[in-house]
Amino acid sequence: MSDQSSPVKVERRGAVGVLVIDRADRRNALSRDTLYALGRLGKELVSDPDVRAIVLTGAGDKAFCAGADLKERQGMSPDDVRKQVGLYRTELGVLDRSTKPVIAAINGVAFGGGLELALICDLRVAAPHAELALPETTLGIIPGAGGTQRLPRVVGEARAKEMILLGRKLGAAEALAWGLVNRVSPAGASVLDDTLAWIEPIAGGAPIAQSAALRAIDTSYEVPLELGLELERVYYDETLRSEDRLEALRAFAEKRKPAFRGV
Template sequence: MAQEQRYGEFVVVRKEGHVAEFVLDRPKAMNAVSLDMARSVAAACTALGEDPDVRVTVLTSSNDRAFCVGADLKERNSFSDADMLRQRPVSRGCYAGVMELPMPAIAAVHGFALGGGFELALACDLIVGDATTVVGLPEVSVGVIPGGGGTQLLPRRVGAARAAELVFTARRVEADEALALGLVDQLAEDARTGALELAGRIAANSPVGLRAAKRAMRLGHGLDLRAGLEVEDAAWKTIAFSADRAEGVAAFNEKRRPEWPGE
């Protein structure tokens, strides 16, 4: 039976088994990220990061037209310069929370994921879309830049030149092109269903192994090969003598499903 926890007014986390569904729940505003919503996202990420039972997190939306349309520009329209500076740490904490989740994270992008909404998806390890998916970073069209990690995460995903074209033109990209460009990793009949199915397959694996593998890939990205291999070796040493490794080897030899201690 699923367990449900609300964080502030705009985020709900539902846990079933070892998968946590992280629901962006501001449907009337198409999940536009206000200050209150940013705080809710950060708080939920902190709680998930401290939960050893969660092996995979799936970001979804309660709105049937959008994953998230980005920053709440109506709210920001009333901000003074001082307000803009004060909100910046709150905004950064929201996106950093998703990026720093220690377990694999999957974004289920149904409908629009624009600006900061697409940056929330980019902060995840994998992105699942469907035929309704539309993504983009349109910030330069309103006089700002992608400030939730987009200028750094997008080039790492699709390469510098492709990212430059997408950011500089501010254009929207629909599902088939998004898949071809690598802006999403797979298209399902329904993004949420596909993402939860993928999460279930991932969650069958060792939680210790999953977290160590994610840490090695994240920390090693951008390093030269020699330095990256040292990061990998350090991660290997954290799990080589774990109870999960012992159980995994025993289960393989005994031809049974492993029962992961998670230690």
């Protein structure tokens, strides 16, 4: 059960672990305690063999995460801020490096560190009213939790510069057109429920194959094609040794849905 005093709650939806930033009164802003909780609970879900995917969302319907907790930042020295920004790497790294798919269910605004948190995820689903932005330059700083690095890799350099230099907000439809989100939920639907339904092929899929595919993509993204193809071969070989692969062949022959066990 979740610690009721924690700024992050955990829910289990079948084979999916759901992390909910539970600070709706602060627009789910990232305080120091919130970052530590995401790191601790994220590690628990990544290491849980019964969890096949992780969904990250915010409480309420107004904000996924509005970014850094500016109230907490008041009075911080430059060194304090440096340490705080460092927590984004140390605490959120477990989700960034997860071999299980991580999906953001963006239930409202995702600004600054909130969008950087969503960019750590492998896939992003947005509510129709969601807004996404990296407004840091309008506040005299730059995105310091990976935004200048991850956003160009997702939407391209020119569009990333447009968002960052102009502090430009994108609505859900435009974010979908830009490739910043993978899906926009239907109007009136719960973005979390819609996300869970959408990722059912992951929750019911072959975890060894999914992990191998994620690692093949992530480790070869910026290497020469020849090396990328060799890495793909290595990860493909992992799947050949799995019982899940044999189960898929049996299920095909028997005209039934395979029952993958992650072995």
